[in-house]
Amino acid sequence: MKIVFATGNPGKIREAAEILGEGFELVTPASLGIKEDIPETGNTLRANSLQKAEYLYKKTGLPCFADDSGLEVDILGGAPGVETARYAGPERNADANMDKLLSEMARREKEAAMARTNGLSTAKATRQARFRTCVTFINEKGEPHFFEGVMEGHIANARAGKGGFGYDPIFVPDGYAKTNAQLGEAVKNSISHRGKALRAMAEYIKQ
Ligand code: IMP
Numbered sequence: 001m002k003i004v005f006a007t008g009n010p011g012k013i014r015e016a017a018e019i020l021g022e023g024f025e026l027v028t029p030a031s032l033g034i035k036e037d038i039p040e041t042g043n044t045l046r047a048n049s050l051q052k053a054e055y056l057y058k059k060t061g062l063p064c065f066a067d068d069s070g071l072e073v074d075i076l077g078g079a080p081g082v083e084t085a086r087y088a089g090p091e092r093n094a095d096a097n098m099d100k101l102l103s104e105m106a107r108r109e110k111e112a113a114m115a116r117t118n119g120l121s122t123a124k125a126t127r128q129a130r131f132r133t134c135v136t137f138i139n140e141k142g143e144p145h146f147f148e149g150v151m152e153g154h155i156a157n158a159r160a161g162k163g164g165f166g167y168d169p170i171f172v173p174d175g176y177a178k179t180n181a182q183l184g185e186a187v188k189n190s191i192s193h194r195g196k197a198l199r200a201m202a203e204y205i206k207q
Contacts, residue, residue, distance in 0.1 A: 003025065003027065003062065004027045004032065005027070005065060005066075006029060006038055006055075006064060006065065006067075008030055011164065014185065015189055015192075015195070016194075016198055018185070019198045020198060020202050023206070029059075038052045038055050038056065039052075039055060042068075042082075045082060045132060046068075048068035049068040049135060050136045050144060051066075053137070053138045054144070057142060063140050064137075064138045065136060065201060067197065067198075069134075069193060070082050070083075070084040070131070071084045071129060071131055072130050073155060074128045075126055075127065076104060094167070097167065098167060098170050113125065129152075129171070130150050130193075131150070131167075131192070132149070132150050133149045134146060134147070134197070135147040135194075137201050145201075148197055149194060149195065151191060152174045153173040153174050156170045156171070161181025161183075163181045168188075175191075180192075
């Protein structure tokens with residue numbers, strides 16, 4: 001089945017190709033001559049993934065899917081969430097995003113420690129976080145279907161590892177002592193938010 005994936009990110013394309021496996025011919029917007037940035041102006045992951053998939057379906061008439069992911073950090077009240085890609089600015093720079101996240105968390109941890117010292121709170125600071133993905137699949141008739149995946153974990157104090165992309169060097173999934181960037185693609189795909197959502201989508205399409 002020929003299916004358009006709304007991304008230009010080589011890391012995501014590799015991941016999706018491995019997860020979907022045989023029976024799917026993944027096509028990118030760029031390979032169909034669609035070079036412009038796909039609009040992404042929603043307030044939720046679901047709205048953004050629907051917007052991207054609909055945009056491509058209207059342009060190509062082919063089955064399409066789009067994902068939108070966010071990182072939710074408990075001590076930051078669920079931020080950066082839908083702002084994850086542009087946390088440190090519109091350039092979507094992974095290093096700047098990680099630097100901002102680590103320094104915001106350090107600031108909040110200091111505030112929490114101060115509140116405990118002053119007897120204002122007994123709450124322990126936590127580094128718990130999760131990646132969440134919403135995938136929208138639009139079939140050949142133009143009907144949308146939604147799939148979600150979550151990966152629980154915590155934010156490390158410093159970067160480790162060279163693999164993966166985005167926030168992978170500072171995200172340690174639950175049950176592992178290494179960051180996503182150290183675990184390697186096969187392990188990460190088997191537990192990742194996007195892996196779960198894409199496997200659910202693949203199951204649905206095969207049925
Ligand atoms: P997107 O919506 O999938 O483009 O992702 C939004 C933001 O989350 C971007 O900054 C990505 O780099 C980051 N992100 C999404 N998935 C992952 C992942 O699996 N590992 C690390 N960062 C991710």
